Amino acid sequence: MGQGARTFVGLDIGTTKISCIIADMNGTGELRVVGVGNAPSEGLRRGVVVDLEKTVASIERAVDEAQRMAGVTVKHATAGIAGDHIRSINSRGVIAVSRKDNEIAPGDVERVVEAAKTVAIPMDREIIHVIPQEFIVDDQDGIKDPVGMSGVRLEAEVHIITGAVTSARNICRAIQRAGLKVQDLVLEPLASSHAVLGPDERDLGVVVLDIGGGTTDVAVFFEGSIRHTAIIPFGGANVTNDIAIGLRTPIDKAEQIKIQYGCALSSLVSPEARLTVSGVGGRADREISRHVLASMIEPRMEEIFHLANKEVKKNHFAELLGGGVVLTGGTSLMSGVVELAEQVLEMPVRIGLPQGLGGLAANVADPRYSTGVGLVIHAVQAQHMEGVSSTRDRTAFPGRRQGMREWFTQLFYH
Secondary structure: OOOOEEEEEEEEOOOEEEEEEEEEEOOOOOOEEEEEEEEOOOOOOOOOEEHHHHHHHHHHHHHHHHHEEEEOOOOEEEEEEOOOOOOEEEEEEEEEEEOOOOEEOOOHHHHHHHHHOOOOOOOOEEEEEEEEEEEEOOOOOOOOOOOOOOOOOOEEEEEEEEEEEHHHHHHHHHHHOOOEEEEEEEEEHHHHHHHHHHHHHHHHHHHEEEEEOOOEEEEEOOOOOEEEEEEEEEHHHHHHHHHHHOOOOOOOHHHHHHHHOOOHHHHHHOOEEEEEEOOOOOOEEEEHHHHHHHHHHHHHHHHHHHHEEEEOOOOOOOOOEEEEEEEEEEEHEEHEEEEEEEEOOOOOOOEOOOOOOOOOOHHHHHHHHHHHHHHHHHHHHHHHHHHHEEEEEEOOOOOOOOOHHHHHHHHHHO
16 A cells, blocks of 8 residues: 555654654545554754754664555654743634625635734744634624535634744754655644544543643643643753652653652551662662652643643633633643642643544553654644635645745755
């Protein structure tokens, strides 16, 4: 099976690991995972490339592993982007409907979204996504797709996500050097939400917290639309560093201790539980209480949740989020994380696992793969949108994909 129009690749370039997920769509429309590849991430810090050659080598290892499992060679990938350079704003655009009979055409939708995009953005930043939240036709709000409706005045409220041009360029360059073309670049919390949220949660209002190695990604949904995104520059790697310093043990040993014995809430750990810690520089191993370990982890996790809560509270509907909080990402697997999150955020919390896939789905039924699976789902939806746009003049949601594609073309393929 070669890579045709029905094979999709998600490439999650994280601070601690790089995952490549290959999926295909069979004749019945079922999306099946056919290949999964992982490699330790080298050359990245907090989602930003700091060593291009090491990043390229890590991407190649992950892609090769996924290709061997799937038995295909892939040439394109949908990649994730995060990092504390990401910024988001909400904007509004207004136009007069162009047709004499006042019927709203796809061109009007495109013009109103373009009007909403005209915000002052520094030269060193690039728009990654323009996501329509809702349309307003003659003061009637809450409209998701106004095409075909009648009206004189059309407004659009959109969510604009921007990133540093150099950071996005370096990720794209690393992927290209690894032998792949970037089909699309997607904000990681947006990708994760595709994999772990249901439509009812999006409507009720929900917060997605993707706690990765270098960053914690925040996405807030309300009434079916994304309302706020933010990147917090702390994650599981910070917890590991705290353990390494507190216990005076090497980073790799601290990571093992965190995974095996870590707990985010010290009150859940018995004071009698003990563990052995390796010494540094030939010093003897020693025993410590697991309660002491938890008391090192808890302040950092609490800080992450407090910062996330601060981002959520920036929205006037923060008290109306009936869907609560969905935790995903590798660090969400630590025991006590859900209980601590409920204490700090004062909302119901659950762990989000990737859903809605067939094939080797069991291989990716883990919060660590939420972004990779979400990137595959995004690629499927983007292809569907392109199919819709061919039947209409153009897509009713311009800017979500077209702008970045043109930007990639200018950067790399001219």
